[in-house]
Amino acid sequence: MSYLRSWFSFDTATAPAAPNSDAPAQTHAIPGSFVEEDEDDGSDTAGEDDVPPAFPALNSAQRAASSTSKPFDSSGSNIPTILTDSSLMPPPPVPGLAGRRPGVPQTKTQFASSSLLAPLGTTEKPKKPSRKVALAPGFGPLDWASLKSSGEDLRGVETLLRVPPSVLKTHNRKEDAWTVINGKVYNITPYLPYHPGGDKELMRVAGRDGTKLFSLTHAWVNADFMLDACLVGFLVSESNA
Numbered sequence: 001m002s003y004l005r006s007w008f009s010f011d012t013a014t015a016p017a018a019p020n021s022d023a024p025a026q027t028h029a030i031p032g033s034f035v036e037e038d039e040d041d042g043s044d045t046a047g048e049d050d051v052p053p054a055f056p057a058l059n060s061a062q063r064a065a066s067s068t069s070k071p072f073d074s075s076g077s078n079i080p081t082i083l084t085d086s087s088l089m090p091p092p093p094v095p096g097l098a099g100r101r102p103g104v105p106q107t108k109t110q111f112a113s114s115s116l117l118a119p120l121g122t123t124e125k126p127k128k129p130s131r132k133v134a135l136a137p138g139f140g141p142l143d144w145a146s147l148k149s150s151g152e153d154l155r156g157v158e159t160l161l162r163v164p165p166s167v168l169k170t171h172n173r174k175e176d177a178w179t180v181i182n183g184k185v186y187n188i189t190p191y192l193p194y195h196p197g198g199d200k201e202l203m204r205v206a207g208r209d210g211t212k213l214f215s216l217t218h219a220w221v222n223a224d225f226m227l228d229a230c231l232v233g234f235l236v237s238e239s240n241a
């Protein structure tokens, strides 16, 4: 416990220099604090030989700062100022929510600066209602992915074809529907029940070039990947067929 004494000493200059002198050692005990004598059996007559170096160091700026003004805080508690002095670290800035006025609507910036409110993205009404349809059970995106990789023939043709517009337009029925996306001809019949926008929407492009409608509706959809297993061939001009 002797090292505690060196920690809490009021004035480092008056710290007991010769603890084993005849005069009773001045302990600088803090009122009400528990100062324990050495628990040794007394054989350790050198007594304070094992006093560890004072912390903070006797010549440290930290100790100088705390001991030159007032060693303990003004409330009279026995906690050294160094542990309680918050003036060295000012409190963080007031959060946005604290600046709220009753009855005054908040601006978007105020909302955004408050971390206690839900993010705007989850509270704002979506711009457009979704036009997705409820797909029948077993016709979700994962079901389409597993059908594609099942090895089942989804093209309906032996080899890749050169398809002129005159041929394309004959494939315009649900059970035999072809469309063109970016110059590639796809058999969309197997995809009809899996299309999140519904089969009716998809049938609008059956028998014709659907590139424009497709990209107007959902340019982010990767048709190349979605329909790779349904590739029939490539759109060519009549003269090149």
Ligand code: HEM
Pocket: 129, 130, 131, 132, 133, 179, 181, 188, 195, 196, 197, 198, 201, 202, 204, 205, 210, 213, 214, 217, 218, 221, 222, 223, 226, 227
């Ligand atoms: C031919 C290839 C097509 C493929 C592979 C395809 C694929 C898809 C996919 C994956 C979605 C879901 C999009 C998402 O979750 O964000 C979707 C939604 C949709 N598709 Fe298609 N689509 C095709 C063609 C079309 C066409 C030609 C139309 C319209 C004429 C259309 C109309 C829609 C609509 C309205 C939705 C719902 C969009 C929404 O979320 O509101 N699709 N389609």
